[in-house]
Amino acid sequence: MTSLTILSSHIPPLAGKTAIITGGSSEITLSTALLLTGKGCSKVVILDPEHNDSMEPDPSIPSCMAFLKVDVRKWKELKTAVEEKVKEVDYAFYVPGPERILFEVGGEGDDQEGGDTEGVGMDWAREVRTVGNFVRVCWGVMSRPAEQSCGKLRDLKGKGGSIVICVPGGADGYMACHVLPPVGMPGEGVMDGCAGAAILGMIRSLRTVTIQDGVAINGVAVGPTVSPTSNAMPLATPLPPLTPGVRLERLPTKTADEVALALVFSATATQTRKVEVYGKEKDSDVFSVKKEDKQWNGRVIFTAGSxxxxxAEVEEGLADLRGWWLGQGNVRMVRMQQAIGDFRPFEVDHKWEF
Incomplete structure (x- = not known):
C-alpha cells in the first residue's frame, strides 16, 4: 500500500482539455465537474439520464459545463453521445448515478441485442457490462487517429487520454463488506462486491493494453462518502448496535469533494514506475522511461479513512507481493504464459529467459 496525500495544488492546469463524467446528479459527479472547471478544463460534459433540455440553465453552473441526456446502460445512446456529440475526450470518469438504482430494484433492461429484461434486480453483471461499454467507447475515441483537412491521417495513434472508474462498493472488491439493514437493500452489498471485484479485474487486465494507445485506465475505490454541504449525515456516522456488547461507534467518511480530488488526480498524475511488468518485459522494465509509462496507469486509489x-494506492503493493501470496513458481509460470502471447512491439529485442 502506498499512502498518498492529494491536494488541489497537485492537479495541473487543464486548459484545452475535454472531460466527460457519468453519474448525472450525483454529488461526486458535480464535485468532480466543478474541480475540472476550476482547473481550467475547456469543456466538461455530464452524461445525465434525467437531464431536461427545457429547464432554464442554472446561472451558478460554469458556461464550460454541459449536460447530455444519456442512459449509460444503453449502448447506442452512450456510443452516439461520446462519438458523435462530444467527439474528442481527454478524460473520462465513470461515476455510478441515479440510473443504477434500477439495477437494484429490477428496472428496465438495456437495449443490447438478445438482452433479457426479466430478473434484472441487483444485476451486478449488468453494471460490469455498462462499465465495459463505457471503457470501450472512450478508449476508441481517445485512440482514434486525428484527421487533417486534406483527409489524410496525421499519424497512426490518437492523442490518448485517461479513463477513471469509480469502483462500485469501494472496499468490497478487496474485502467483503455487505450493506447492513436498514442502510441498504438486503444483498445490495454482495452485488456491489461482485461488481467491484470484476471491475478491478478489468483494470488489471487492460492496464498493459490500453496504454499502448496512450490511454491510461485507473480506479477509485470509494469508501463511505457524504455531501460536502449535507446536514443529513455528520462527518462520522453513528451506526446501530451490531450484536449484544459490540458497537461500532463511528464510521469515518470522506466528502464528495475529497473523492473528486482522487478521481481527477488519477486522470492527471504521473508515476515514476509501472504497477507491474507483463509478458516479455524484464523485471527492470517496471522503471521504464517510455513516455506512456509515465502516465498514472493501472492503479486504484482507496478513499476510506478519517x-x-x-x-492509499493499492495495486502497486498488491503486485509487488504477488510472489509471496501466489508463490514464486506460479508467478514464473504465468509470466511464461504471458510471454508466449505477448506480441506488443518492443524497442529492443526482449528475450525472456524461461
Missing part, C-alpha cells in the same frame, strides 16, 4: 486528503 484523515482529510489522505488516501
Amino acid at each position: 484523515s482529510p486528503m489522505t488516501y
